[in-house]
Amino acid sequence: MPSVETVQGAVEADELGLVLVHEHVRFRDEAVAIEWPARYDEQLELDAALVAVNDAKDRGVQTIVDPTAMFGGRDVRFMKRVAEETGVRIVACTGIYSYDYLPHYFENRDVDVMADHFVEDIERGIQGTSIKAAFLKCAADAAGVTEHVEKIHRACARASLQTGAPIMAHSMPAVGTGPRQVEIFKEEGVDPAKIQIAHCGDSDDVEYIQALIDEGVYVGLDRYGLEMYLPIEKRNEVAAELLRRGHAERLMVSQDFCASIDWFPAEAAEVFEANGAIRNWSMTLVFDEVVPALRELGVMDDAVFDTIFTQNPKRWLTA
Numbered sequence: 001m002p003s004v005e006t007v008q009g010a011v012e013a014d015e016l017g018l019v020l021v022h023e024h025v026r027f028r029d030e031a032v033a034i035e036w037p038a039r040y041d042e043q044l045e046l047d048a049a050l051v052a053v054n055d056a057k058d059r060g061v062q063t064i065v066d067p068t069a070m071f072g073g074r075d076v077r078f079m080k081r082v083a084e085e086t087g088v089r090i091v092a093c094t095g096i097y098s099y100d101y102l103p104h105y106f107e108n109r110d111v112d113v114m115a116d117h118f119v120e121d122i123e124r125g126i127q128g129t130s131i132k133a134a135f136l137k138c139a140a141d142a143a144g145v146t147e148h149v150e151k152i153h154r155a156c157a158r159a160s161l162q163t164g165a166p167i168m169a170h171s172m173p174a175v176g177t178g179p180r181q182v183e184i185f186k187e188e189g190v191d192p193a194k195i196q197i198a199h200c201g202d203s204d205d206v207e208y209i210q211a212l213i214d215e216g217v218y219v220g221l222d223r224y225g226l227e228m229y230l231p232i233e234k235r236n237e238v239a240a241e242l243l244r245r246g247h248a249e250r251l252m253v254s255q256d257f258c259a260s261i262d263w264f265p266a267e268a269a270e271v272f273e274a275n276g277a278i279r280n281w282s283m284t285l286v287f288d289e290v291v292p293a294l295r296e297l298g299v300m301d302d303a304v305f306d307t308i309f310t311q312n313p314k315r316w317l318t319a
């Protein structure tokens with residue numbers, strides 16, 4: 001039985017149970033948080049994380065995959081606290097979440113050195129702990145696959161080849177980053193069964209998503225509630241069509257919820273809810289609204305539910 005690293009230690013893959021494959025227990029800029037710590041309320045952040053994760057636990061969630069990497073304020077001690085206080089397992093990653101910027105530190109070192117940093121997190125432990133990363137994270141967004149973004153992707157690929165760890169790549173369908181991201185991983189020799197292209201569900205272009213699935217990768221329909229990219233109803237139409245085409249085994253459904261996020265001033269959440277930029281964004285939306293809607297559409301039964309929320313994350317994490 002293969003095992004998977006979590007912030008509570010390695011568990012047998014079968015113990016992961018019901019999984020939310022893309023949620024953040026906290027998301028913040030680590031540089032700002034270190035320079036101006038008084039601007040952050042750690043207790044409030046912890047409380048928000050506990051509420052979000054406990055709500056998910058109420059819906060049966062046993063494991064949360066948290067792809068918070070460098071520049072997202074990755075903090076495995078915080079994750080461990082949330083995991084221990086809720087009893088929900090959290091799976092941590094290594095990698096760099098950047099749309100282009102790279103510190104001079106990595107700019108002036110080659111891709112293999114960058115990969116070594118990731119391998120260390122996977123084999124030895126993260127941030128001086130014995131908590132190991134279970135997967136790799138990188139990103140491409142509006143700027144496209146820039147030189148720096150490509151370097152991070154290749155470093156993730158090489159660390160994956162060395163360790164066997166799978167990869168999750170943030171993508172931006174609006175500028176079509178997915179195919180090039182997959183191409184880079186394949187050039188490096190990564191098995192597509194280890195690759196998850198996140199945020200494909202921000203697009204209602206089913207053929208764009210189909211083309212990625214044809215490459216053999218997993219696609220994330222993982223931003224439910226972020227209406228600014230695509231409303232829930234449209235997301236469901238895309239999900240339903242992909243399920244009708246028989247792709248249940250390639251879909252990752254989640255919310256990319258951030259229990260707290262410092263990107264905007266605190267009052268922004270209410271504004272976004274009021275102007276429709278977000279709607280019921282949470283760690284429970286997919287269970288409360290999406291699964292019932294997909295059942296209503298006749299494309300989800302218990303077997304499909306099990307495939308998407310239990311089998312797919314397990315298969316990807318142990319590929």
Ligand SMILES: [Zn+2]
Pocket residue numbers: 022024067256
């Ligand atoms: Zn995310």
